Amino acid sequence: PASGVYNISLNNAPGAHISVKDSYWYGGPQISGVWIYSPQNSFNTIGIHAVNSSFRVSNSEISTSASNLLLETPRGESARGFMVADTVRFGHGQGVTLVMYDGIMGNISLFNCQFQGTTYGLRVYGAADGTGWVSNVMFYSAEMIDVGTPLLVDNVGCPLGRHDCTGTSEGVRLDYISSSELTAFQTSGSAGRFNCRKDRPCQISLNDVTIKPSGSTTHNAFTCNNAEGYTSNTSPEPCLSKPSL
Numbered sequence: 001p002a003s004g005v006y007n008i009s010l011n012n013a014p015g016a017h018i019s020v021k022d023s024y025w026y027g028g029p030q031i032s033g034v035w036i037y038s039p040q041n042s043f044n045t046i047g048i049h050a051v052n053s054s055f056r057v058s059n060s061e062i063s064t065s066a067s068n069l070l071l072e073t074p075r076g077e078s079a080r081g082f083m084v085a086d087t088v089r090f091g092h093g094q095g096v097t098l099v100m101y102d103g104i105m106g107n108i109s110l111f112n113c114q115f116q117g118t119t120y121g122l123r124v125y126g127a128a129d130g131t132g133w134v135s136n137v138m139f140y141s142a143e144m145i146d147v148g149t150p151l152l153v154d155n156v157g158c159p160l161g162r163h164d165c166t167g168t169s170e171g172v173r174l175d176y177i178s179s180s181e182l183t184a185f186q187t188s189g190s191a192g193r194f195n196c197r198k199d200r201p202c203q204i205s206l207n208d209v210t211i212k213p214s215g216s217t218t219h220n221a222f223t224c225n226n227a228e229g230y231t232s233n234t235s236p237e238p239c240l241s242k243p244s245l
Contacts (some may be wrong), residue, residue, distance in 0.1 A: 005031045007032070009035040013045065016046040016048070016049035017036045019051075020055050021052065021053060022053060031048065031055060032059050034060040034061075036061070037063050044066045046066045046070050047064045048069050049067075050069075050070070055084075056083070057069070057085050057088055058084075061091065062088065065093065067096070069095075073103045080103055084108075085109070086109075087112045088113045088114075090118050091118070094119045095115060095147070096123070098124045100130060100133075100159075100172050101127045101172075102132045105134045108137040110138070112142075117147070119147075120147065121149070122150070122179070123152040124153045125159035126155030127158060130155075131170055134177070136175075138178055140179065140180040140182070144183070144185065145185055148187055149191075150211055153192075153194045153195070155173075155202065170200075175202075175203040181208045182209045183210050184209075185211075186214060189213070191236055192211070193223050194225065196226040205230050207232045207234065208233045209231075222240075227241070228240060228242065
């Protein structure tokens with residue numbers, strides 16, 4: 001098989017269970033048949049943490065206290081990030097998180113994935129003082145059960161509550177973020193939050209997306225700030241504005 005990590009179990013490791021850094025040769029390492037678990041109350045444990053890298057994860061199960069999957073591009077114009085997740089089950093944790101400072105992050109594909117009890121589903125962050133570009137994030141054929149907030153896109157503040165954004169610059173572009181064939185039950189009252197800069201509006205597409213409240217939650221709505229895009233067959237009604245010409 002291709003170089004990578006196969007058929008292992010990792011339990012309650014400190015920090016990240018699997019780390020990938022500066023690795024994007026031939027599409028990066030393959031991660032398959034991996035079972036990762038840490039208790040929900042463990043301190044800031046990440047399932048797979050990739051920095052400036054490309055990788056593929058498949059046929060795996062990941063339950064953690066922080067991000068189940070975290071891909072980020074650091075500061076520096078040469079930073080890169082690419083990822084494919086196929087048939088992965090995410091238990092408790094904070095879901096899939098993409099963090100962009102500088103460089104390029106693109107061709108992100110997540111499909112046939114299940115989220116159960118995560119705080120978020122998919123989060124895409126662009127640092128307020130970054131100069132990078134996130135493009136072609138495709139999230140489809142996914143199921144979410146009792147997930148806090150299914151979709152979150154933000155290029156206004158500092159990612160993940162960090163305090164390393166020293167000011168504002170041209171801003172990170174978040175383009176062509178699409179979700180299709182998604183069924184979700186949310187517990188926070190929010191179907192999705194899209195919070196973007198006026199001078200860098202986010203480009204989002206939602207097709208065949210159904211999000212419903214779960215348990216005692218009754219509120220169920222998207223919130224948008226400078227988010228543009230197109231939708232079809234999506235419930236609740238999205239708040240995206242039509243793209244400006």
